[in-house]
Amino acid sequence: MTDARLARQIAFLLEIDGLKSVLRQSHLIDLSRRENDAEHSWHLAMLAVVLGEYATEEVDQAKVIRMLLIHDLVEVYAGDTFLYDTRGVAEQEERERAAADRLFPQLPDDQAVALRRLWDEFEERRTPDARFARALDRVQPLLLNFYTRGASWRAHRVTKAQVLARRQLIEDGSPALWEYIQVMIDEAVRRGYLLP
Amino acid sequence: MTDARLARQIAFLLEIDGLKSVLRQSHLIDLSRRENDAEHSWHLAMLAVVLGEYATEEVDQAKVIRMLLIHDLVEVYAGDTFLYDTRGVAEQEERERAAADRLFPQLPDDQAVALRRLWDEFEERRTPDARFARALDRVQPLLLNFYTRGASWRAHRVTKAQVLARRQLIEDGSPALWEYIQVMIDEAVRRGYLLP
Ligand SMILES: [Ca+2]
Numbered sequence: 312m313t314d315a316r317l318a319r320q321i322a323f324l325l326e327i328d329g330l331k332s333v334l335r336q337s338h339l340i341d342l343s344r345r346e347n348d349a350e351h352s353w354h355l356a357m358l359a360v361v362l363g364e365y366a367t368e369e370v371d372q373a374k375v376i377r378m379l380l381i382h383d384l385v386e387v388y389a390g391d392t393f394l395y396d397t398r399g400v401a402e403q404e405e406r407e408r409a410a411a412d413r414l415f416p417q418l419p420d421d422q423a424v425a426l427r428r429l430w431d432e433f434e435e436r437r438t439p440d441a442r443f444a445r446a447l448d449r450v451q452p453l454l455l456n457f458y459t460r461g462a463s464w465r466a467h468r469v470t471k472a473q474v475l476a477r478r479q480l481i482e483d484g485s486p487a488l489w490e491y492i493q494v495m496i497d498e499a500v501r502r503g504y505l506l507p
Numbered sequence: 508m509t510d511a512r513l514a515r516q517i518a519f520l521l522e523i524d525g526l527k528s529v530l531r532q533s534h535l536i537d538l539s540r541r542e543n544d545a546e547h548s549w550h551l552a553m554l555a556v557v558l559g560e561y562a563t564e565e566v567d568q569a570k571v572i573r574m575l576l577i578h579d580l581v582e583v584y585a586g587d588t589f590l591y592d593t594r595g596v597a598e599q600e601e602r603e604r605a606a607a608d609r610l611f612p613q614l615p616d617d618q619a620v621a622l623r624r625l626w627d628e629f630e631e632r633r634t635p636d637a638r639f640a641r642a643l644d645r646v647q648p649l650l651l652n653f654y655t656r657g658a659s660w661r662a663h664r665v666t667k668a669q670v671l672a673r674r675q676l677i678e679d680g681s682p683a684l685w686e687y688i689q690v691m692i693d694e695a696v697r698r699g700y701l702l703p
Contacts, residue, residue: 317683320557354545360576361520365513380553491510
């Protein structure tokens with residue numbers, strides 16, 4: 312425990328343990344409880360492993376996975392913002408940027424810079440990798456919602472129009488997945504999971 | 508939802524949602540509850556992102572991360588086996604192999620073969636990538652244990668000798684991390700987290 316670099320890295324890895332306690336609005340498929348950010352990040356990385364072939368443009372899978380693993384780290388300080396919470400979403404950017412300024416510098420400088428750059432790339436979605444990662448980040452909660460019979464949609468009285476208003480991120484990153492999701496959304500309305 | 512390949516991939520991604528409900532013996536740092544396999548897998552992938560420089564031999568980081576993301580998938584059927592449960596560990600291999608035979612073929616053939624191969628590689632630890640991944644899989648619960656003042660060690664009356672008996676996996680994958688962990692184990696005994 313004498314190496315200062317390793318000690319900082321370990322301290323960072325302990326700090327982000329807090330992500331396991333940041334609850335999201337999505338429910339687990341078995342409806343036993345709500346999902347947390349750490350599980351969500353793992354599940355997204357698995358989506359990247361399995362669904363990589365549906366990216367609009369060729370992507371660097373390894374980078375997409377790293378991006379998804381770290382994309383929610385800032386929520387260890389900033390908390391989760393529900394997609395359909397309009398006020399929360401407005402302040403979210405500032406809150407998350409402040410959290411990033413606080414979190415990443417806890418790593419040794421080279422890693423702090425590298426992870427911050429990766430997080431910024433995800434946020435700015437100017438690269439194919441970021442656009443695909445962002446699409447998966449939208450697809451996963453839709454899947455959980457549909458397969459829990461709209462548990463969080465119904466709790467928040469979400470409408471089809473609200474879901475469609477956020478379609479662009481999915482469409483940009485993966486037209487194929489958007490096509491699939493579109494059918495699912497219509498089916499969700501038919502089944503009463505989602506308000507028309 | 509008409510594309511059969513995509514439908515199989517989505518079904519697999521929903522099936523592995525069950526990993527979020529497989530509890531391990533480790534406790535979260537804040538001691539609020541026990542950790543589950545999905546969170547553990549995410550945390551391990553983050554260890555691979557941050558601690559890659561300590562691998563014995565040069566590793567393919569992307570592959571190590573993929574390996575760690577999927578290494579516990581079989582526990583969706585086989586459940587978690589506590590490291591110090593001698594009887595459980597003896598039957599574990601067979602149980603997990605049966606679970607792998609059941610789980611991976613739910614994916615399209617090409618992906619079933621690729622993920623099974625990756626899982627086998629982790630299990631057999633014949634490559635530097637697998638040895639480093641296995642070392643991280645041992646290091647993470649030790650960290651959680653130490654920083655929860657030995658919560659699961661104390662619950663199971665684990666001794667230093669029991670921990671040391673399993674040192675080889677860490678030493679093989681990362682002598683530098685083993686050196687750090689060794690100091691931590693002695694400190695754990697001094698503090699009464701671990702029986703001498
Ligand atoms: Ca395990």
